[in-house]
Amino acid sequence: MKRNRPFYGWTIVGISFVTLAVGFGIWYSFSVFFVAILKEFGWDRASTAGVFSLFMLVHSAVAFFIGSLHDRFGPRKVIPLGSLLIVIGLLASSRIESLWQLYLSFGVITAIGICTIGFVSQSILLPNWFLKKRGLALGIAMAGIGMGMQVFVPLAQYIISSWGWRSAYCLLAATVACIAIPLNAIFQRKNPQEIGELPDGEKIAIGQEDIIEDSPSQLPMAQDIQTEWTLAGSLRTRQFWFLFLTYFFIPMAVQGVLIHQVAHVVDQGFSAARGAFFFGLAGIVGSAGKILFGHLSDKIGRDRAFTIGMGCAFLGVLSLMSLSTNHDWLLYGYAIFFGLGYGSIAPIFPSRAADLFQGAHFGKIYGFIAISGGFGGATGTWLSGKIFDLTASYKIAFLGVLTVFVFIVILFWLTSPDTPDDEDA
Numbered sequence: 001m002k003r004n005r006p007f008y009g010w011t012i013v014g015i016s017f018v019t020l021a022v023g024f025g026i027w028y029s030f031s032v033f034f035v036a037i038l039k040e041f042g043w044d045r046a047s048t049a050g051v052f053s054l055f056m057l058v059h060s061a062v063a064f065f066i067g068s069l070h071d072r073f074g075p076r077k078v079i080p081l082g083s084l085l086i087v088i089g090l091l092a093s094s095r096i097e098s099l100w101q102l103y104l105s106f107g108v109i110t111a112i113g114i115c116t117i118g119f120v121s122q123s124i125l126l127p128n129w130f131l132k133k134r135g136l137a138l139g140i141a142m143a144g145i146g147m148g149m150q151v152f153v154p155l156a157q158y159i160i161s162s163w164g165w166r167s168a169y170c171l172l173a174a175t176v177a178c179i180a181i182p183l184n185a186i187f188q189r190k191n192p193q194e195i196g197e198l199p200d201g202e203k204i205a206i207g208q209e210d211i212i213e214d215s216p217s218q219l220p221m222a223q224d225i226q227t228e229w230t231l232a233g234s235l236r237t238r239q240f241w242f243l244f245l246t247y248f249f250i251p252m253a254v255q256g257v258l259i260h261q262v263a264h265v266v267d268q269g270f271s272a273a274r275g276a277f278f279f280g281l282a283g284i285v286g287s288a289g290k291i292l293f294g295h296l297s298d299k300i301g302r303d304r305a306f307t308i309g310m311g312c313a314f315l316g317v318l319s320l321m322s323l324s325t326n327h328d329w330l331l332y333g334y335a336i337f338f339g340l341g342y343g344s345i346a347p348i349f350p351s352r353a354a355d356l357f358q359g360a361h362f363g364k365i366y367g368f369i370a371i372s373g374g375f376g377g378a379t380g381t382w383l384s385g386k387i388f389d390l391t392a393s394y395k396i397a398f399l400g401v402l403t404v405f406v407f408i409v410i411l412f413w414l415t416s417p418d419t420p421d422d423e424d425a
Helices: 009-028 030-041 045-061 063-073 075-093 099-117 119-128 134-163 165-187 209-214 231-235 238-267 272-300 302-321 330-357 362-391 395-413
Strands: none
Touching: 009 030, 009 075, 009 099, 009 119, 009 134, 009 165, 030 045, 030 099, 030 134, 030 165, 045 063, 045 099, 045 362, 063 075, 063 099, 063 119, 063 362, 075 099, 075 119, 075 165, 099 119, 119 134, 119 330, 119 362, 134 165, 134 272, 134 330, 231 362, 238 272, 238 302, 238 330, 238 362, 238 395, 272 302, 272 330, 302 330, 302 395, 330 362, 362 395
Protein backbone atom coordinates (compact mmCIF):
# COMPACT_ATOMS: atom_id res chain seq x y z
CA MET A 1 0.00 0.00 0.00
CA LYS A 2 1.43 3.37 -1.05
CA ARG A 3 0.35 6.69 0.40
CA ASN A 4 0.18 9.82 -1.70
CA ARG A 5 -0.61 12.25 1.11
CA PRO A 6 1.77 15.19 1.63
CA PHE A 7 4.71 14.46 3.92
CA TYR A 8 3.63 15.23 7.48
CA GLY A 9 7.12 16.41 8.39
CA TRP A 10 6.41 19.79 6.82
CA THR A 11 3.38 20.12 9.09
CA ILE A 12 5.74 19.50 12.00
CA VAL A 13 8.00 22.26 10.64
CA GLY A 14 5.03 24.64 10.59
CA ILE A 15 4.08 23.73 14.16
CA SER A 16 7.67 24.33 15.25
CA PHE A 17 7.74 27.70 13.46
CA VAL A 18 4.63 28.90 15.32
CA THR A 19 5.77 27.44 18.65
CA LEU A 20 9.18 29.10 18.39
CA ALA A 21 7.58 32.41 17.41
CA VAL A 22 5.44 32.31 20.56
CA GLY A 23 8.28 31.17 22.83
CA PHE A 24 10.91 33.62 21.64
CA GLY A 25 8.39 36.42 21.34
CA ILE A 26 7.97 36.06 25.10
CA TRP A 27 11.76 35.74 25.53
CA TYR A 28 12.58 39.00 23.72
CA SER A 29 9.56 40.91 25.05
CA PHE A 30 11.28 41.02 28.43
CA SER A 31 13.05 44.17 27.20
CA VAL A 32 9.79 46.16 27.08
CA PHE A 33 8.46 44.70 30.33
CA PHE A 34 11.81 45.61 31.90
CA VAL A 35 11.23 49.33 31.24
CA ALA A 36 7.62 49.25 32.47
CA ILE A 37 8.44 47.35 35.67
CA LEU A 38 11.35 49.68 36.47
CA LYS A 39 9.03 52.65 36.06
CA GLU A 40 6.44 51.25 38.47
CA PHE A 41 8.67 49.86 41.21
CA GLY A 42 11.84 51.95 40.90
CA TRP A 43 14.15 48.97 41.42
CA ASP A 44 17.78 49.35 40.37
CA ARG A 45 18.62 48.16 36.86
CA ALA A 46 21.26 45.62 37.78
CA SER A 47 18.99 43.74 40.18
CA THR A 48 16.04 43.83 37.79
CA ALA A 49 18.14 42.77 34.81
CA GLY A 50 19.35 39.90 36.97
CA VAL A 51 15.94 38.32 36.37
CA PHE A 52 16.89 37.75 32.74
CA SER A 53 20.35 36.50 33.68
CA LEU A 54 18.70 33.92 35.94
CA PHE A 55 16.27 33.13 33.10
CA MET A 56 19.16 32.28 30.75
CA LEU A 57 20.97 30.17 33.33
CA VAL A 58 17.86 28.20 34.32
CA HIS A 59 16.96 27.77 30.65
CA SER A 60 20.30 26.06 30.01
CA ALA A 61 20.53 24.21 33.32
CA VAL A 62 17.32 22.26 32.65
CA ALA A 63 18.15 21.41 29.03
CA PHE A 64 19.43 17.92 29.87
CA PHE A 65 16.31 17.15 31.89
CA ILE A 66 14.07 18.39 29.07
CA GLY A 67 16.00 16.27 26.57
CA SER A 68 15.44 13.21 28.76
CA LEU A 69 11.71 13.92 28.87
CA HIS A 70 11.64 14.09 25.07
CA ASP A 71 13.35 10.70 24.82
CA ARG A 72 10.88 9.13 27.23
CA PHE A 73 7.53 10.82 26.54
CA GLY A 74 7.85 12.58 23.19
CA PRO A 75 6.98 16.16 22.17
CA ARG A 76 3.20 15.66 22.10
CA LYS A 77 3.24 15.47 25.91
CA VAL A 78 6.35 17.49 26.75
CA ILE A 79 5.69 20.66 24.72
CA PRO A 80 2.10 21.21 25.97
CA LEU A 81 3.37 20.70 29.51
CA GLY A 82 6.06 23.32 28.95
CA SER A 83 3.47 25.66 27.46
CA LEU A 84 1.37 25.25 30.59
CA LEU A 85 4.39 26.22 32.72
CA ILE A 86 4.77 29.38 30.63
CA VAL A 87 1.10 30.25 31.24
CA ILE A 88 1.58 29.77 35.00
CA GLY A 89 4.81 31.77 34.99
CA LEU A 90 3.35 34.70 33.04
CA LEU A 91 0.18 34.84 35.15
CA ALA A 92 2.31 34.79 38.30
CA SER A 93 4.51 37.55 36.82
CA SER A 94 1.40 39.69 36.30
CA ARG A 95 0.70 39.62 40.04
CA ILE A 96 4.16 40.42 41.47
CA GLU A 97 4.73 43.00 44.17
CA SER A 98 8.34 42.13 45.07
CA LEU A 99 11.45 41.53 42.99
CA TRP A 100 11.98 38.01 44.34
CA GLN A 101 8.57 37.08 42.99
CA LEU A 102 9.65 38.10 39.46
CA TYR A 103 12.85 36.08 39.87
CA LEU A 104 10.72 33.04 40.67
CA SER A 105 7.86 33.53 38.21
CA PHE A 106 9.79 34.66 35.14
CA GLY A 107 13.39 33.76 35.97
CA VAL A 108 12.59 30.18 36.97
CA ILE A 109 9.08 28.97 36.00
CA THR A 110 8.82 30.74 32.65
CA ALA A 111 12.44 29.87 31.82
CA ILE A 112 11.77 26.15 32.30
CA GLY A 113 8.68 26.44 30.12
CA ILE A 114 10.54 28.26 27.33
CA CYS A 115 13.28 25.63 27.34
CA THR A 116 10.62 22.92 27.11
CA ILE A 117 9.06 24.38 23.94
CA GLY A 118 11.99 26.31 22.48
CA PHE A 119 15.25 25.90 20.62
CA VAL A 120 16.44 22.83 22.50
CA SER A 121 13.17 20.93 22.08
CA GLN A 122 12.82 21.74 18.38
CA SER A 123 16.48 20.81 17.78
CA ILE A 124 15.73 17.39 19.27
CA LEU A 125 12.41 16.91 17.47
CA LEU A 126 12.97 18.06 13.88
CA PRO A 127 16.00 15.88 12.97
CA ASN A 128 13.77 12.83 13.47
CA TRP A 129 11.75 13.87 10.43
CA PHE A 130 14.50 14.88 8.02
CA LEU A 131 17.85 13.61 6.82
CA LYS A 132 18.50 14.95 3.32
CA LYS A 133 16.64 18.20 4.01
CA ARG A 134 17.50 18.46 7.68
CA GLY A 135 19.22 21.84 7.47
CA LEU A 136 16.44 23.38 5.38
CA ALA A 137 13.72 22.10 7.69
CA LEU A 138 15.51 23.41 10.79
CA GLY A 139 16.14 26.73 9.04
CA ILE A 140 12.48 27.25 8.16
CA ALA A 141 11.34 26.31 11.67
CA MET A 142 13.97 28.47 13.38
CA ALA A 143 12.88 31.45 11.28
CA GLY A 144 9.96 31.54 13.69
CA ILE A 145 12.35 33.04 16.25
CA GLY A 146 12.74 36.18 14.14
CA MET A 147 9.01 36.29 13.49
CA GLY A 148 8.38 36.19 17.23
CA MET A 149 10.76 39.11 17.74
CA GLN A 150 8.96 41.17 15.10
CA VAL A 151 5.40 40.36 16.19
CA PHE A 152 5.35 39.87 19.95
CA VAL A 153 7.76 42.60 21.09
CA PRO A 154 5.83 45.49 19.48
CA LEU A 155 2.55 43.79 20.40
CA ALA A 156 3.61 43.60 24.03
CA GLN A 157 4.67 47.25 23.95
CA TYR A 158 1.29 48.25 22.49
CA ILE A 159 -0.61 46.35 25.17
CA ILE A 160 1.59 47.81 27.91
CA SER A 161 0.98 51.34 26.60
CA SER A 162 -2.77 50.74 26.32
CA TRP A 163 -3.63 48.61 29.36
CA GLY A 164 -0.47 48.20 31.45
CA TRP A 165 2.21 45.55 31.81
CA ARG A 166 0.13 43.30 34.08
CA SER A 167 -2.57 42.99 31.42
CA ALA A 168 0.13 42.39 28.83
CA TYR A 169 1.47 39.40 30.76
CA CYS A 170 -2.07 37.99 31.06
CA LEU A 171 -2.73 38.37 27.34
CA LEU A 172 0.58 36.69 26.47
CA ALA A 173 -0.38 33.83 28.78
CA ALA A 174 -3.73 33.55 26.97
CA THR A 175 -1.90 33.45 23.63
CA VAL A 176 0.22 30.52 24.78
CA ALA A 177 -2.84 28.71 26.12
CA CYS A 178 -4.84 29.21 22.92
CA ILE A 179 -2.07 28.53 20.38
CA ALA A 180 0.90 26.53 21.67
CA ILE A 181 -0.96 24.06 23.89
CA PRO A 182 -3.68 22.83 21.49
CA LEU A 183 -1.45 23.01 18.41
CA ASN A 184 1.10 20.65 19.91
CA ALA A 185 -1.28 18.46 21.90
CA ILE A 186 -3.36 17.68 18.81
CA PHE A 187 -0.98 17.71 15.85
CA GLN A 188 2.52 17.05 17.23
CA ARG A 189 4.27 13.71 16.62
CA LYS A 190 7.69 12.42 17.71
CA ASN A 191 8.85 10.92 14.41
CA PRO A 192 7.51 9.73 11.03
CA GLN A 193 7.50 6.12 12.20
CA GLU A 194 4.57 6.96 14.52
CA ILE A 195 2.32 7.54 11.51
CA GLY A 196 3.85 5.03 9.12
CA GLU A 197 6.05 7.42 7.13
CA LEU A 198 9.75 7.64 6.37
CA PRO A 199 12.13 10.59 6.93
CA ASP A 200 12.06 13.24 4.17
CA GLY A 201 8.83 11.74 2.86
CA GLU A 202 10.65 8.90 1.12
CA LYS A 203 8.51 6.30 -0.61
CA ILE A 204 7.79 3.07 1.22
CA ALA A 205 9.86 0.25 -0.24
CA ILE A 206 8.26 -2.92 -1.56
CA GLY A 207 7.83 -5.35 1.30
CA GLN A 208 7.42 -2.63 3.95
CA GLU A 209 3.71 -2.00 3.32
CA ASP A 210 2.60 -4.44 6.01
CA ILE A 211 4.97 -2.85 8.51
CA ILE A 212 3.05 0.40 8.24
CA GLU A 213 -0.14 -1.31 9.35
CA ASP A 214 1.29 -3.70 11.93
CA SER A 215 4.32 -2.01 13.50
CA PRO A 216 5.22 1.42 12.08
CA SER A 217 7.87 1.95 14.76
CA GLN A 218 10.02 -0.65 12.98
CA LEU A 219 10.48 1.56 9.92
CA PRO A 220 14.03 2.89 9.37
CA MET A 221 15.13 5.78 11.52
CA ALA A 222 16.32 9.14 10.17
CA GLN A 223 20.01 8.39 10.14
CA ASP A 224 22.52 6.83 7.78
CA ILE A 225 24.22 4.61 10.34
CA GLN A 226 22.15 2.76 12.90
CA THR A 227 24.50 3.34 15.82
CA GLU A 228 22.66 3.25 19.11
CA TRP A 229 24.32 6.26 20.66
CA THR A 230 23.98 6.72 24.40
CA LEU A 231 25.03 9.73 26.45
CA ALA A 232 27.88 7.72 28.00
CA GLY A 233 29.09 6.66 24.57
CA SER A 234 28.92 10.15 23.11
CA LEU A 235 30.88 11.56 26.08
CA ARG A 236 33.79 9.39 25.02
CA THR A 237 34.07 11.04 21.60
CA ARG A 238 36.11 14.10 20.79
CA GLN A 239 33.33 15.40 18.52
CA PHE A 240 30.97 15.69 21.49
CA TRP A 241 33.35 17.92 23.44
CA PHE A 242 34.17 20.06 20.42
CA LEU A 243 30.42 20.59 19.98
CA PHE A 244 30.07 21.34 23.69
CA LEU A 245 32.79 24.01 23.47
CA THR A 246 31.34 25.43 20.26
CA TYR A 247 27.94 25.74 21.95
CA PHE A 248 29.58 27.72 24.76
CA PHE A 249 31.52 30.14 22.56
CA ILE A 250 28.77 30.80 19.98
CA PRO A 251 26.36 32.55 22.40
CA MET A 252 29.31 34.10 24.22
CA ALA A 253 30.23 35.95 21.01
CA VAL A 254 26.72 36.60 19.72
CA GLN A 255 25.16 37.79 23.00
CA GLY A 256 28.28 39.85 23.69
CA VAL A 257 27.32 41.88 20.61
CA LEU A 258 23.51 41.74 20.56
CA ILE A 259 22.88 42.91 24.12
CA HIS A 260 25.29 45.85 23.76
CA GLN A 261 24.59 46.79 20.13
CA VAL A 262 22.08 49.57 20.84
CA ALA A 263 24.29 51.09 23.54
CA HIS A 264 27.28 51.11 21.15
CA VAL A 265 25.22 52.78 18.40
CA VAL A 266 24.12 55.48 20.86
CA ASP A 267 27.75 55.96 21.96
CA GLN A 268 28.64 56.69 18.33
CA GLY A 269 26.16 59.58 18.20
CA PHE A 270 22.98 57.93 16.93
CA SER A 271 19.58 57.81 18.62
CA ALA A 272 18.40 54.82 20.64
CA ALA A 273 15.43 54.50 18.27
CA ARG A 274 17.80 54.10 15.33
CA GLY A 275 19.81 51.50 17.21
CA ALA A 276 16.62 49.58 17.99
CA PHE A 277 15.56 49.74 14.33
CA PHE A 278 18.77 48.10 13.17
CA PHE A 279 18.49 45.53 15.97
CA GLY A 280 15.12 44.60 14.50
CA LEU A 281 16.50 44.63 10.96
CA ALA A 282 19.24 42.20 12.01
CA GLY A 283 16.48 39.94 13.37
CA ILE A 284 14.58 40.03 10.06
CA VAL A 285 17.73 39.26 8.08
CA GLY A 286 18.48 36.52 10.60
CA SER A 287 15.21 34.78 9.73
CA ALA A 288 16.20 34.74 6.07
CA GLY A 289 19.68 33.58 7.06
CA LYS A 290 18.28 30.59 8.94
CA ILE A 291 16.50 29.34 5.83
CA LEU A 292 19.36 30.20 3.47
CA PHE A 293 22.13 28.60 5.50
CA GLY A 294 20.00 25.63 6.51
CA HIS A 295 19.47 24.85 2.83
CA LEU A 296 23.09 25.65 2.00
CA SER A 297 24.35 23.26 4.67
CA ASP A 298 22.39 20.45 2.99
CA LYS A 299 23.97 21.28 -0.37
CA ILE A 300 27.63 22.10 0.36
CA GLY A 301 28.07 20.58 3.82
CA ARG A 302 27.75 21.89 7.37
CA ASP A 303 31.40 22.94 7.67
CA ARG A 304 31.53 25.15 4.58
CA ALA A 305 28.14 26.69 5.28
CA PHE A 306 29.07 27.42 8.90
CA THR A 307 32.37 29.00 7.83
CA ILE A 308 30.55 31.31 5.41
CA GLY A 309 28.04 32.16 8.13
CA MET A 310 30.73 33.06 10.65
CA GLY A 311 32.49 35.06 7.93
CA CYS A 312 29.31 37.11 7.55
CA ALA A 313 29.07 37.60 11.32
CA PHE A 314 32.73 38.69 11.34
CA LEU A 315 32.02 41.36 8.70
CA GLY A 316 28.96 42.48 10.65
CA VAL A 317 30.89 43.08 13.86
CA LEU A 318 33.67 44.78 11.88
CA SER A 319 31.05 47.15 10.44
CA LEU A 320 29.76 47.90 13.94
CA MET A 321 33.27 48.61 15.21
CA SER A 322 33.95 51.02 12.33
CA LEU A 323 30.66 52.88 12.76
CA SER A 324 30.62 56.68 12.95
CA THR A 325 28.17 59.44 12.08
CA ASN A 326 30.13 59.99 8.86
CA HIS A 327 29.73 56.34 7.88
CA ASP A 328 26.18 55.58 8.93
CA TRP A 329 25.79 53.17 6.01
CA LEU A 330 27.80 50.72 8.08
CA LEU A 331 24.65 50.17 10.16
CA TYR A 332 23.19 48.39 7.14
CA GLY A 333 26.41 46.42 6.81
CA TYR A 334 26.07 45.34 10.43
CA ALA A 335 22.39 44.40 10.19
CA ILE A 336 22.80 42.44 6.94
CA PHE A 337 26.06 40.62 7.62
CA PHE A 338 25.59 40.00 11.33
CA GLY A 339 21.96 39.03 10.77
CA LEU A 340 22.95 36.44 8.16
CA GLY A 341 25.77 35.09 10.33
CA TYR A 342 23.62 34.97 13.45
CA GLY A 343 20.91 33.24 11.44
CA SER A 344 23.27 30.53 10.19
CA ILE A 345 23.82 29.11 13.68
CA ALA A 346 20.27 27.96 14.46
CA PRO A 347 19.90 25.36 11.67
CA ILE A 348 23.52 24.26 11.25
CA PHE A 349 24.52 23.47 14.81
CA PRO A 350 21.65 21.10 15.72
CA SER A 351 21.93 19.56 12.25
CA ARG A 352 25.57 18.69 12.93
CA ALA A 353 24.70 17.28 16.35
CA ALA A 354 21.98 15.11 14.82
CA ASP A 355 24.27 14.04 11.97
CA LEU A 356 26.64 12.67 14.58
CA PHE A 357 24.45 11.38 17.41
CA GLN A 358 20.86 10.95 16.15
CA GLY A 359 19.08 8.07 17.85
CA ALA A 360 16.83 7.06 20.71
CA HIS A 361 18.94 8.98 23.27
CA PHE A 362 19.52 12.12 21.20
CA GLY A 363 17.41 14.21 23.58
CA LYS A 364 19.75 13.52 26.49
CA ILE A 365 22.84 14.03 24.34
CA TYR A 366 21.72 17.32 22.84
CA GLY A 367 20.33 18.50 26.17
CA PHE A 368 23.72 17.95 27.78
CA ILE A 369 25.47 19.89 25.01
CA ALA A 370 22.96 22.73 25.35
CA ILE A 371 23.81 23.25 29.02
CA SER A 372 26.91 25.18 27.99
CA GLY A 373 24.98 27.68 25.86
CA GLY A 374 23.37 29.68 28.63
CA PHE A 375 26.62 29.96 30.54
CA GLY A 376 28.36 31.14 27.37
CA GLY A 377 25.68 33.75 26.70
CA ALA A 378 25.74 35.01 30.28
CA THR A 379 29.55 35.20 30.18
CA GLY A 380 29.62 37.13 26.90
CA THR A 381 26.98 39.63 28.02
CA TRP A 382 28.78 40.32 31.32
CA LEU A 383 32.27 40.38 29.80
CA SER A 384 31.43 42.96 27.11
CA GLY A 385 29.89 45.19 29.77
CA LYS A 386 32.85 44.76 32.10
CA ILE A 387 35.33 45.63 29.36
CA PHE A 388 33.34 48.76 28.59
CA ASP A 389 33.34 49.75 32.27
CA LEU A 390 37.14 49.41 32.36
CA THR A 391 37.96 51.06 29.01
CA ALA A 392 34.91 53.26 28.24
CA SER A 393 34.72 51.54 24.84
CA TYR A 394 33.48 48.33 23.25
CA LYS A 395 36.48 48.14 20.90
CA ILE A 396 38.43 45.52 22.87
CA ALA A 397 35.25 43.53 23.53
CA PHE A 398 34.37 43.44 19.83
CA LEU A 399 37.95 42.52 18.90
CA GLY A 400 37.57 39.61 21.30
CA VAL A 401 34.33 38.62 19.57
CA LEU A 402 36.09 38.60 16.18
CA THR A 403 38.78 36.32 17.62
CA VAL A 404 36.14 34.00 19.04
CA PHE A 405 34.44 33.73 15.64
CA VAL A 406 37.69 32.39 14.14
CA PHE A 407 38.11 29.97 17.05
CA ILE A 408 34.51 28.76 16.67
CA VAL A 409 35.08 27.86 13.02
CA ILE A 410 38.15 25.81 13.94
CA LEU A 411 36.21 23.99 16.67
CA PHE A 412 33.33 23.26 14.34
CA TRP A 413 35.57 21.80 11.62
CA LEU A 414 37.01 19.45 14.25
CA THR A 415 33.56 17.85 14.52
CA SER A 416 33.43 17.16 10.78
CA PRO A 417 34.25 13.43 10.27
CA ASP A 418 31.31 11.55 8.81
CA THR A 419 30.94 9.44 11.95
CA PRO A 420 32.25 10.13 15.43
CA ASP A 421 34.59 7.83 17.26
CA ASP A 422 32.24 4.99 18.14
CA GLU A 423 33.97 3.62 21.18
CA ASP A 424 31.40 1.91 23.39
CA ALA A 425 28.55 3.82 21.78
